[in-house]
Amino acid sequence: MPSSQAPPAGHTALDPTAVRPDIADARIVRVTPREVRATLERLRAEGFTMLLDIGAVDYPGREPARFDVVYHLMQLPLQPASVEAIGAPERARVLCGVAEDAASVPSVADLWPSADWAEREIFDLYGIAFDGHPDLRRIQMPDDWEGYPLRKDYPLRGPARERTPRPSFALKSNVAAGTPASGKTAAALQRQIAQARGRSEFHGAGDPAAAAQSAKQPGGTLTAGDAKPEQLAQQPVNTKTEKNTP
């Protein structure tokens, strides 16, 4: 499982909304941030009284608009109405492409009060600002959070934890491939593997005192005898391979 998704390659579509299959589930309007407010006002006057949802999608690499802000609208009467009077209300989907460098869209919180939280959420998770929003601040993440988690270039487990691969993944891919991600991580992984195999070749090899100390502390901390990152990078990691090669 990749921790962050690479931009689509080859068989995948850069802009899926442009090649959508024949699913006629709504009236679809594509606009730029400059037109979006006028479009939404016009649709609202046409009877699309309910703003169902505002979502956003990130298409890294798509030019000129990296993001899509997606408005879902529906026609509903503003007074009590029966099931028959409502029938099958018409839906509309407004896709507003937003460029990365000028990631801002006019707010519609004055047209629909419900847009307040939806726009705050997009600001929080995608970093798209909404001009004229009454109270634009983070809503899901803590106020002092850095980064925009739903962007595709934001690592799945967060930037801080990304440097420490999960041990199960590390054993299979990172270590066996002989490409430690970073020095400190590699040393920790070597120690873990050595312990799992009941050996101590990575624990201060050439320094018996350090080896004895780390043997006492199975979960031991990094000691002076531990291999240096640059040594590890050269050293063959898979001991089995080492035996087989003459």
Add this chain to the structure above:
Amino acid sequence: MTTASVAPESDGGYNVDVVGRTDNSMVLSMGPQHPSTHGVLQIITEIEGEIVTKASPEIGYLHTGIEKSAENLFWSQASTVIERMDYLSPLTNALCYYLAVEKLLGIDAQIPVRAQRIRVLVSELSRIASHCVWLGTGGIDLGALTGFFYAFDVRERILDMFEMSGGARMHPNYIRIGGLAQDLPAGFLERLDAFIEMFEPRMRDIRRLLQKNPILQDRMVDIGIISPEDAVAWSLTGPCLRATGIAYDVRKATPYSGYERYAFDVPVRTEGDAYARFLVRLDEMDEAMRIIKQVRKELDEPGPWQIPDTKFAPPPKETIALSMEALIHHFKLVSESFRVPAGDVYQAVEGPRGELGYYVVSNGDNRPWRVRTRPPSLYNLQVLKKIALGELIADMVVMIGSLDPVFGEVDR
């Protein structure tokens, strides 16, 4: 901080001037550990005496990045996290997500009839189970402890049935791509019959206990009134919208999974207060049972419960040891799942809280590019900012309970 004049933006971003008030108002933070907030909701309220002059709900305490997780899982794996959004009716979430994926795959017309019937059955059972939690906990908020046990007994029987069908009580993951995880197990229908048998007398008990209760009526009538215009402007759906008189129900407006074949009414009230929402939900439980009874009659007829195309649905387990092709398909499904043609789709279902929508985008890969949920609770809860104004602080719990938010869904 020694001076009394503190800029509003410097007090943690709540836009509430806590220090330096000269009038008689005060700021009260309710939650996020308050037992009546149904999860982890914090409401920064400004009150004058006992009257609320401003209420700003603060959400996000349960944010777990479900939408981000779903983007990193296979199409068929994503439903495990998606079921955790509305954890009181997980199967409704899974149903909506899979309906969207099936539309993208173009197999939505091939879903076997029996699978559709069972999907309707578990949706309606979920609705009853979810309303039972609302009924029980909402009653506790008002001091009516007894109703809780009656309601949760009903819910337990439904969860027992879910455990039989999917193997787990809370998150059965029973609905799968192209159908179901398995057919209804032996003994399920007997248990369903027993449930149908006990439900109506039990609902009569609950209604006798709560509906005409004068204390409950005193607490709920004319509290948190929402007008039809406000309900539409604030994007309310589900019982909160129908309590204002607008009979919008996704099952009637854009039917899915064969809902058009069943006779049922959409309960509507026009008062728009907490008591109207209470009555609408109680009536909905009866209507759900009406649908379940109609589905029950059709379930004696056996039939396939998943599409025969083993590129999407796993081949039957017993064929894997015998057929090379089945083994290959099984291996491919488990190791790299299937690819979904590029495109985007919005699918809505009527969840217990309102229109639950999924905007799913595929870029042609074996993982969803984006799974955006339209959480009904998020929008229903937001109206608290408006309806709490001018009400007593003690009625805040009534209003929260009557909006029935689920925080797994609000925060996702």
